[in-house]
Amino acid sequence: MTVKTERSVSEFNSELKLKGFNAFQIERDGNAMKTYSRKDFYKICLTTGESRIHYADRSFEHEGTVLFFGNPHIPYSWETVSRTYVGYTCLFSEDFLNQSERTESILQSPLFKLGGTPILSINEEQREFLNGIFRKMIEEQQTDYSFKADLIRNYIHLIIHEALKMQPLENSDQHRNAASRLTSVFLELLERQFPIESSDSPLRLRTPQDYANDLSVHVNYLNRAVKDVTGKSTSTHIAERILSEAKALLQHTNWNISEIAYSLGFDYPTYFNNFFKKLTNTTPKAMRMQKV
Incomplete structure (x- = not known):
């Protein structure tokens, strides 16, 4: 059997961009903090060992087997404590799962929400069952079966539904300052929208309500937390970051206005012109002419 270890981010990205899915076995991990920073991919991880997981405003410490669900819009990191650490991981894009009508409700489940239950403690019977599903996904992605993507999506759904029937891990430490942590998550999510890489793919999140929906909190709570912590409104942060990106696109691309x-x-x-002029007292065209 080929031993799989941590591979480079670029190597993962090239595969994910081609297929939107990747599953692999973890055989060996060092004592290092791992941060999954890709903004486009969900993650399901079944691992056995001693670990410390930081997810949004909570931290989990656990020895044994856990099932973890990672949302690309919520920052998290993983610290391996034990020397022996084994399991399976699958990464998938929303587009990959979008072929199913069940996708939207599944991705809105408590497993993937900011205040939800992304980490579950797994007993030996559950571990053996889930190991089998991960092995099937790993084997299937190597076959030439015409409908393997549909089959793999069904395996992902099966894992998620099995997880929804389980009890979440309870030994979490809530961040003392919830407003501070929520603000940190918002600012990181804001930054993850950039840079804009294609003129054909518009900005996904534009308003405070968009961010509140993505973070599964009420927009008033988000606005109050961000204002209390930073002194600026959520709208101001968004507008300033969009303006910064607009200037970069005007100066460093040949895209038209x-x-x-x-x-x-x-x-x-016209809306863009009005927005830009209100914040800079000049027009996008005039700003672009300054670089000539």
Whole structure:
């Protein structure tokens, strides 16, 4: 059997961009903090060993087997404590899972929400059952079966539904300052929207309500937390970051004004012009001319 270890981020990304899915076995991990920073992929991880997991505003310490669900919009990191650490991981994009009508409700389940239950303690019987599913996914992704993507999606759904029937891990430490942690998560999520890489893919999150929905909190709670911690409103943070990206696109790309406006989430160039002029006292066209 080939021993799988931690591989480079670029190597993972190339595979994920091609297929939108990857599953592999973990045989050996060192004592190092791991942060999964890709903004496009969900993660399900079944691991046995002693570990410390930091997820949004909570930290979990556990020895034994855990099932972990990672949301690309919520920052998390994983610290391996024990020398022996084994298990399985699968990574998948929302587009990969989007072929199923059940996808939206599944990705909105407590397993993937900010205040949900992303980590579950697994007993030996459950571990053997889940090990079998992960092995099937790993084997299936190597076959030439015409409908293997559908089959793998069914395996992902099966893991998720099995997890929804389990009890979450309870030994978590809540961050003392919930407003501070929520603000940190919001700011990281805001930054993950950038840089804009294509004029054909508009900004996904544009308003405080968009961010609140993504973080599964009420928009008023998000606004109050961000204002209390930073002194600026949620809208101001969003506008300032969009403006910064707009300046970069104007100065470093050959996209026309309409393309830039669309990529930043504006329905019409006029809206973008008004937004830009209000914050800079100049127009996008005039700003671009300054680099010539």
